[in-house]
Amino acid sequence: YALTSNSENFGIAVLEALASGTPAVVTTGVALADLVKEQNLGWVVDLEIEAIATAIQECLDHPETTKLMGDRATEYVAEHYSWNKIARSLETIYTDIIEQNANIKLK
DSSP states (O other), rough: OOEEESBBBSSSSHHHHHTTTTEEEEEETTTTHHHHHTTOOEEESSSSSHHHHHHHHHHHHHHHHHHHHHHHHHHHHHSSSSHHHHHHHHHHHHHHHHHHHHHHOOO
């Protein structure tokens, strides 16, 4: 999957591709670029035709590496972005807000 953009606030399509086992080629303006790079889930390149083409060609030329990245991507997304994980995180955030408001009212 490739998402080339000057600016993306999140890039949900990137996350969906990663969840399905498809490594991503993203440009530095995509918010998930750091995640892709840090977790080695694809390629992060500058928004330049040659850099994008090179990354896509590398992906096609190295199917074993691409498969390993895809497997790692599926595992990472399942662990960090599942609905259960998101729901637990939101529950924690809301609980913290409620507790903070309760403490403010008590003062």
